Amino acid sequence: MEARQFFIQPHRKEENIKIHRYCPRCGEKLENALVEGTDRSVCAVCGFIQYLNPSTGVVVLLEGDGRILLGRRCGRVLSGRWSLPGGYINFDEDFLSAAHREVLEETGFHIRILSILSVVTNVISSSLHTLVIVLRAEITGGAAQPGDDLDELMWISAQDSLPEMAFESDRHIIRRFFDSSSFGAPVDPRFAGSPYNLPG
Ligand SMILES: [Zn+2]
Known part of the structure; x- marks a missing residue:
């Protein structure tokens, strides 16, 4: 693919x-x-x-037991549809810290970022154009707890059909991940692990 x-x-x-x-x-x-x-x-x-410039964001393909984590959106953009966890990068943070923060806020999980899978341009509307860095990660702690712009979480495997997705780019990223053995570019090791202190 x-x-x-x-x-x-x-x-x-x-x-x-x-x-x-x-x-x-x-x-x-x-x-x-x-x-x-x-x-x-x-x-x-x-x-x-x-x-006028694109808004920059991150999405995280979070792996666990051969499955990928999806969240149902409840924010302003495409509410009710499903997407990979992620969000915008704040002005005072790097994209890897943004990924740790967004995944923790939206899913409750602490992660290790394994690689940079891709970068995508998404023209969502005439006033919303995003440039999104796609990261691959694994869970290192925490517990499933949807939050922020997500109200439900769901694990899907390669055999499952995808639910109604918010973004065609997410659909492509997931299918490509399940279909190929591409594991992406390495990540700056200073930012791969969670910067948040885990209780216990
Ligand atoms: Zn002026």
Whole structure:
């Protein structure tokens, strides 16, 4: 199965891009202007230029006894559908710490990150474009407890059919993992283990 790294969400919503209309620095109304050949919103008073970039996130393919952990989503995006655990990277954290934090918040498990499996672009709507790092991990502690943006957890094996998935990219990642022997790129060992202290 060939790797895919670009996904456009089918039936994505067209919505107004959530951008500033007034300058976040000085409060002046922003104007459209060409900046290096691209149409941007700019502030004529202080020179602020509004750049739009993808949001960066991580998802974790968490293995246990040949199975993969899925969670049912209950947040704002595609609630009720299933996905791999994960989320956005905070500005003050690296992507590996973000993975430890998100998995603990959403599943209750402490993990060891084993490898970097892939990186995918996901165009989810006209205002949501994510760049997601896909990590493979195993459980080192904790107990199953859905939380944050997930309200139910489920283990699936290679023989199981997938439930209604939120993202085509997750479906691809899981099928590719079960179909191939690719184990990805190694991880910086300083961040592979859980940075959280385990009780007991
Ligand atoms: Zn300004």
